[in-house]
Amino acid sequence: MLPNKKEDRNWLNTVGTYKCEIQSTTTGKIYKCTTYANCRTSNVVYLATCRCGKQYVGKTTRWLKDRILEHLACINRLDASSAIAEHAIQEHGANEYFVSFQAIETVKLGKRKVTPKGLNRESDIKYFMG
Numbered sequence: 001m002l003p004n005k006k007e008d009r010n011w012l013n014t015v016g017t018y019k020c021e022i023q024s025t026t027t028g029k030i031y032k033c034t035t036y037a038n039c040r041t042s043n044v045v046y047l048a049t050c051r052c053g054k055q056y057v058g059k060t061t062r063w064l065k066d067r068i069l070e071h072l073a074c075i076n077r078l079d080a081s082s083a084i085a086e087h088a089i090q091e092h093g094a095n096e097y098f099v100s101f102q103a104i105e106t107v108k109l110g111k112r113k114v115t116p117k118g119l120n121r122e123s124d125i126k127y128f129m130g
Helices: 063-074 083-092 121-129
Strands: 020-023 030-033 044-050 054-059 099-106
Touching: 020 099, 030 099, 044 083, 054 083, 054 121, 063 083, 063 099, 063 121
Parallel strands: none
Antiparallel strands: 020 030, 044 054, 044 099
């Protein structure tokens, strides 16, 4: 019997983020990742997870790698302007290796808001890192 080409396809042959599950360290809820993303994907919801168990969910309209590099640059400059950098500086001596990043989902983002009900610095720290 000849192999079925559809069955032989393996989605792991493509570089990027793959089908997986992530678990919230706050609620314990498990979420399935359903979309493909890599470092050059834009309009991404991403997860930063610290080795201490704290998590941060962010979104970017730019390439994912650019946003990640921004977070890491803030840590290296001891610039606590992002919740991730502030946490790494205060809790882990500015060690950038304590945090890992992954894409959760690609989305079509609407108009960006700061307040109300938008992501802002205060809610980043309170809701995502706590």
